[in-house]
Amino acid sequence: MNPYIALLISFALCAIVAGIMCGASWLLGPKVENKAKSEIFETGNPPIGSIRGIRFPVKFYLTAILFVVFDIEVVFMYPWAVVFRRLGWIGLAEMAVFIAVLGVGLAYVWRVGALEWD
Amino acid sequence: MDFLISFVLALVALLILLQLTVLLLWVERKGSALIQDRVGANRANLFGGLLPFNLGIVNTLMADPLKLFHKEDIIPKDADAFLHWLAPFIAVLPLFVTFAVVPFGDVLVLGERVINLQAADVNVGLLFVLGMVSLGVYGVVIGGWASNSRYAFLGGVRGSAQMVSYEIGMGLALVAVVLTYGSLDLQEIARAQGQLMWGVIPAWGVFYQPLALVLFFIAGIAESKRPPFDLPEAESELVAGFYTEYSGSKQSMFMMSDFIEVAIVAALVTTLFFGGWQVPYLYRDGFHLPGGFFFGVPSLVVTILQVGAFLTKLFIFCWLQILVRWTYPRMRYDQLMNLGWKRLLPIGLANVVVTAVLVLALEGFTVP
Numbered sequence: 512m513n514p515y516i517a518l519l520i521s522f523a524l525c526a527i528v529a530g531i532m533c534g535a536s537w538l539l540g541p542k543v544e545n546k547a548k549s550e551i552f553e554t555g556n557p558p559i560g561s562i563r564g565i566r567f568p569v570k571f572y573l574t575a576i577l578f579v580v581f582d583i584e585v586v587f588m589y590p591w592a593v594v595f596r597r598l599g600w601i602g603l604a605e606m607a608v609f610i611a612v613l614g615v616g617l618a619y620v621w622r623v624g625a626l627e628w629d
Numbered sequence: 630m631d632f633l634i635s636f637v638l639a640l641v642a643l644l645i646l647l648q649l650t651v652l653l654l655w656v657e658r659k660g661s662a663l664i665q666d667r668v669g670a671n672r673a674n675l676f677g678g679l680l681p682f683n684l685g686i687v688n689t690l691m692a693d694p695l696k697l698f699h700k701e702d703i704i705p706k707d708a709d710a711f712l713h714w715l716a717p718f719i720a721v722l723p724l725f726v727t728f729a730v731v732p733f734g735d736v737l738v739l740g741e742r743v744i745n746l747q748a749a750d751v752n753v754g755l756l757f758v759l760g761m762v763s764l765g766v767y768g769v770v771i772g773g774w775a776s777n778s779r780y781a782f783l784g785g786v787r788g789s790a791q792m793v794s795y796e797i798g799m800g801l802a803l804v805a806v807v808l809t810y811g812s813l814d815l816q817e818i819a820r821a822q823g824q825l826m827w828g829v830i831p832a833w834g835v836f837y838q839p840l841a842l843v844l845f846f847i848a849g850i851a852e853s854k855r856p857p858f859d860l861p862e863a864e865s866e867l868v869a870g871f872y873t874e875y876s877g878s879k880q881s882m883f884m885m886s887d888f889i890e891v892a893i894v895a896a897l898v899t900t901l902f903f904g905g906w907q908v909p910y911l912y913r914d915g916f917h918l919p920g921g922f923f924f925g926v927p928s929l930v931v932t933i934l935q936v937g938a939f940l941t942k943l944f945i946f947c948w949l950q951i952l953v954r955w956t957y958p959r960m961r962y963d964q965l966m967n968l969g970w971k972r973l974l975p976i977g978l979a980n981v982v983v984t985a986v987l988v989l990a991l992e993g994f995t996v997p
Contacts, residue, residue, distance in 0.1 A: 536877025
């Protein structure tokens with residue numbers, strides 16, 4: 512049988528179990544409305560308001576961009592690693608160039624301080 | 630019939646995982662008590678003392694989840710209700726499915742039928758695991774955003790940056806592993822480790838890729854968001870981080886997802902570096918000891934021994950992670966990012982290059 516059908520079965524089973532477990536409280540728990548209860552918890556102070564449109568350090572955004580760059584490069588290495596032995600030294604040389612470019616990129620990012628958190 | 634077997638295998642994989650997470654909850658509570666020299670949770674009874682005796686161990690195994698499931702499900706009034714529901718579901722579903730590709734035994738021979746003890750024998754198992762584990766970041770981000778609370782939001786943002794940073798380290802560590810085995814199929818990787826080096830030492834991944842093991846283990850602990858990498862939750866700074874606004878079973882889903890990741894990291898460490906279900910010198914017909922000794926073992930006993938070996942190794946690495954969790958203090962955020970980007974990434978790259986050269990230069994270096 513196709514292993515992906517087995518994977519699909521697994522997916523369906525897990526989705527049902529996860530769904531039941533997430534919804535358990537909604538099904539079994541009490542439902543008592545209360546104004547204070549439905550407010551968000553800000554260590555006991557009255558909440559200051561919504562976070563929609565809130566500002567946060569741009570560093571997190573930069574990290575996400577860097578992640579996209581480097582993780583895509585790592586993804587390229589997987590197919591290479593699988594057929595690596597058939598490619599031999601030529602394949603290694605090509606990948607070495609690729610990793611060198613990646614290394615230069617990392618060195619640059621490091622140098623300009625994109626990896627610094629203060 | 631094939632359909633039924635797949636269903637049973639999927640159920641077995643899921644049950645192993647669920648039982649293990651609940652057991653780990655108990656081990657964590659009792660283990661932390663052991664480490665901190667106190668007694669820990671030791672009391673449980675039904676309906677406020679209905680039973681005349683103390684249920685003891687049962688308390689976390691059953692009472693904790695049951696109690697959480699009976700708590701009220703609160704959605705804050707400004708929260709996005711749909712996303713608030715979606716987050717815990719997304720946090721656990723990919724992690725549940727991950728276990729489907731982990732082989733927990735070699736084969737089970739029932740009459741004429743040979744069953745591969747793996748819920749889904751996918752030939753890109755390792756890639757599937759990586760993909761599913763990285764989906765975990767969505768649970769954190771969506772949970773943090775949907776709650777519409779500052780603490781949750783900060784936790785979500787921190788969590789996303791941390792998890793994506795360590796994913797690179799994890800991916801690079803695994804590239805080196807793939808280079809050694811030449812396969813992404815976890816069952817094949819486990820089978821390859823049944824060979825012997827110099828006729829004595831089992832050819833486990835840890836002897837070929839010790840550095841990758843360390844990198845993978847660190848990145849794995851960081852992915853599971855547990856101390857010393859628990860900045861998204863950081864209870865002393867952010868209340869409970871991205872799940873501050875969750876209660877009842879949804880909150881327990883987030884808690885469980887941490888333990889599931891512990892179990893998955895342990896399962897991967899076992900499968901990739903410690904022979905998976907392999908018992909040294911045990912083959913399908915019995916023990917072949919070095920020096921030509923042979924003990925025949927019935928095939929069913931072989932299967933039981935192998936599954937037992939897998940579960941034992943799995944549990945050892947879960948325990949190791951709990952030890953780490955109760956031993957080290959939380960890192961500062963810049964230390965965390967430095968470790969991910971300035972240590973794991975360059976070391977991982979170097980490890981890939983060195984491994985590739987060694988694989989080509991030395992014939993005996995690879996696990997064929």
